[in-house]
Amino acid sequence: MPPAEKDESMTKPSDNSTQKPDFKVETRLTTGGRDPFAHHGYVNTPVYHASTLLYRTAEDYLAHRGHYQYGRRGTPTSEALETALREIEGNACAGVALLPSGLAAISTAMLAVLRSGDNVLVTDSVYGPTRRFCDSVLVRFGITTTYYDPLIGGEIAKLMQKNTRAVFLESPGSLSFEIQDVPAVAAVAHTRGALVLMDNTWASPLYFRALEKGVDLSIQSGTKYIGGHSDVMLGTVSANEAAWPQLKDMVFSSGLCVGPDDLYLGLRGLRTMGVRLARHQQSGLAVARWLQARPEVLRVEHPALPSHPGHAIWKRDFTGACGLFSIVFKPVPQEAVFAFLNALHLFGMGASWGGYESLAIPFDCTAVRTATKWAPGGPTVRFHIGLEDVGDLIADLEKGFAAYAAAL
Numbered sequence: 001m002p003p004a005e006k007d008e009s010m011t012k013p014s015d016n017s018t019q020k021p022d023f024k025v026e027t028r029l030t031t032g033g034r035d036p037f038a039h040h041g042y043v044n045t046p047v048y049h050a051s052t053l054l055y056r057t058a059e060d061y062l063a064h065r066g067h068y069q070y071g072r073r074g075t076p077t078s079e080a081l082e083t084a085l086r087e088i089e090g091n092a093c094a095g096v097a098l099l100p101s102g103l104a105a106i107s108t109a110m111l112a113v114l115r116s117g118d119n120v121l122v123t124d125s126v127y128g129p130t131r132r133f134c135d136s137v138l139v140r141f142g143i144t145t146t147y148y149d150p151l152i153g154g155e156i157a158k159l160m161q162k163n164t165r166a167v168f169l170e171s172p173g174s175l176s177f178e179i180q181d182v183p184a185v186a187a188v189a190h191t192r193g194a195l196v197l198m199d200n201t202w203a204s205p206l207y208f209r210a211l212e213k214g215v216d217l218s219i220q221s222g223t224k225y226i227g228g229h230s231d232v233m234l235g236t237v238s239a240n241e242a243a244w245p246q247l248k249d250m251v252f253s254s255g256l257c258v259g260p261d262d263l264y265l266g267l268r269g270l271r272t273m274g275v276r277l278a279r280h281q282q283s284g285l286a287v288a289r290w291l292q293a294r295p296e297v298l299r300v301e302h303p304a305l306p307s308h309p310g311h312a313i314w315k316r317d318f319t320g321a322c323g324l325f326s327i328v329f330k331p332v333p334q335e336a337v338f339a340f341l342n343a344l345h346l347f348g349m350g351a352s353w354g355g356y357e358s359l360a361i362p363f364d365c366t367a368v369r370t371a372t373k374w375a376p377g378g379p380t381v382r383f384h385i386g387l388e389d390v391g392d393l394i395a396d397l398e399k400g401f402a403a404y405a406a407a408l
């Protein structure tokens with residue numbers, strides 16, 4: 001009979017991260033979770049394909065003597081990624097859980113803190129599949145979801161019920177880019193004894209220090225900028241002291257874990273995330289400004305533009321922007337927008353962003369909103385600006401606008 005698995009950390013911190021100098025995040029991206037001389041001097045932690053772990057003696061086996069216990073519970077590869085992410089999040093982070101996708105990270109974080117009879121407050125601007133999880137799964141376990149206006153701020157106090165155990169935020173909102181007042185919402189939630197969960201995929205801990213702004217569980221779809229090359233599914237949840245025990249227990253008990261090659265791709269992506277994000281930001285802003293000056297465009301929803309309604313809060317709380325934003329066209333028939341999109345060559349038409357390539361997709365939030373009315377005033381397109389040359393991207397967009405004009 002196998003020994004009962006020890007119910008402690010999934011993997012224990014192995015390196016002396018707490019003794020490292022106080023490096024900036026860009027440095028931590030390259031140093032975090034690495035211990036070359038534990039691996040013959042090789043720079044990168046090897047990919048451990050592992051399930052069974054052998055013990056030398058019956059005594060060792062029954063006492064679980066050793067750093068690792070079982071493939072699902074962690075390997076040097078998973079531990080390297082957890083350690084790196086913990087160092088990037090900083091001192092407020094008590095632990096990081098790795099999940100097989102961003103959505104799995106969201107559902108796992110929610111299940112870690114919610115129980116039957118609870119209520120959860122979720123922003124109306126939330127990523128669509130998160131809403132689906134609340135409406136189709138949480139409801140079956142007797143957990144009610146109340147959607148709220150992303151611009152609610154401290155007024156969220158009015159929605160807090162006796163049984164509200166958690167508040168879920170996403171800023172900027174998926175597709176629509178409303179900026180939330182995270183510290184104000186978190187302060188109210190904590191006064192009422194609720195935990196704060198946030199989908200921090202857009203900014204990542206590089207540009208929004210979620211755990212330092214009052215968030216207890218900060219979630220990232222690692223599929224996006226951590227992976228960065230459109231070739232891996234990955235999710236991460238970073239927890240503070242208050243939330244880590246519940247998260248750890250949920251991940252341990254549910255048996256969720258990430259395959260070794262995907263862990264490696266996450267680690268590999270992380271090393272260059274700083275320079276990639278800086279370039280996504282720079283090019284994204286350049287294209288956003290260019291689009292803003294176009295006569296066909298009614299509005300550009302990019303929080304780093306001073307014209308954005310959430311710009312002041314973005315400037316107060318964020319230290320950067322990624323390459324994802326949307327635009328609202330002046331009212332025109334849908335065919336013109338489709339002609340624009342179909343004429344683009346450098347912009348792929350695909351949903352999952354964060355890779356090196358540029359993307360453009362049409363979208364419409366009207367049907368998914370329940371707490372707020374979404375009325376942008378014209379057709380909407382979301383862009384992801386990749387690592388291509390900005391001049392080439394703009395030349396491509398000009399071809400799109402020519403096709404648009406021809407379709408009118």
Ligand SMILES: *Cc1c(COP(=O)(O)O)cnc(C)c1O
Nearest residue numbers: 101102103127199201221223234
């Ligand atoms: C893509 C995305 C997710 C889901 O991540 P997957 O890894 O695709 O499951 C969650 N939240 C946001 C904001 C996303 O963009």
